[in-house]
Amino acid sequence: MLGFVARRVLLMIPTVVGISIIIFLMVRLMPGDIIDILFGADIQVSEEEKQQARIALGIEGSYPEQYWNWASGVVTGDFGQSFRNAEPVLDVLLRAVPITFELMILSLLIAVLIGVPLGVISAVRRDSSSDYAARVGGLVGISIPNFWLATLLLLFTSRVFGWVPPLGYVSFFDDPLTNLTQFVLPAISISVFTLAIVMRMVRATMLEVLSQDYVRTARAKGVQRRLVIYRHALRNALIPVVTVVGFEIGILMGGAAIVEIIFGLPGVGYVLLNSIFNRDYPLVQGATLMIAVIFVLANLLVDIVYGWLDPRISQH
16 A cells, blocks of 8 residues: 555646646746736836846746746745746745635535535435436536625525625634634535535446445345445445545635625635736636646545555555
């Protein structure tokens, strides 16, 4: 198992390097020039002054040179400084990451804790009213955009109950109740799609596993129905579900960007969108790389869980 984990960790290195190169090039292809944005309509600024500003901001020179300066700084923990307020990018991200991380964790908990039982019930009670209800609910969940659901939930709670989430982020460690009230609607908004995917996947894999010979043998030996379902069938049915959940983390992070803006949560997505509008290259690069690294680490964790659920995989 240790060798399996070590191989996966080593594979992360070229993956992250490749992602960083793509991020660097895509940022440089963004329309607009940060220098023109910074100086605005000031026609008295000379080209020499603009050139000095480019050198000061680290966007002068060839692309390989710029990438080397940025990547070598990232390795040492220096993500550069924001073009807008000269604040270190790492400081901005360290404030934003816990917000997005908490939102993702709550969303995954909602999706897994509700989606897995619904999928099991739907498979065990195939073609029953509960099965049809779960399948229709899953189809609706896949079809609803998270930003539309977020807006709808915000309007519903404000109009019907006269309540909206508190404004201004409050840490869980400072005030747990206020923190959870801030995150409950955003977490529900971005978890519905993943919940529907998990439910449908669990149902499909459970139906397949329940028809296997070892499950029929366990039933023939008189093993209790509950043990057959949860000890023999569910563990094997969860193997492909774990993989799907790992990929869904990327979707959750993408959906979190818009939802964070709707609810005023200054997470990584919120920071990223604002930095794109401002052409703040270091902040765009840092935030995008942070999201990519989180996604890669999440998939590493998925691989480890995958190997634990099926020991045969860790042998390859």
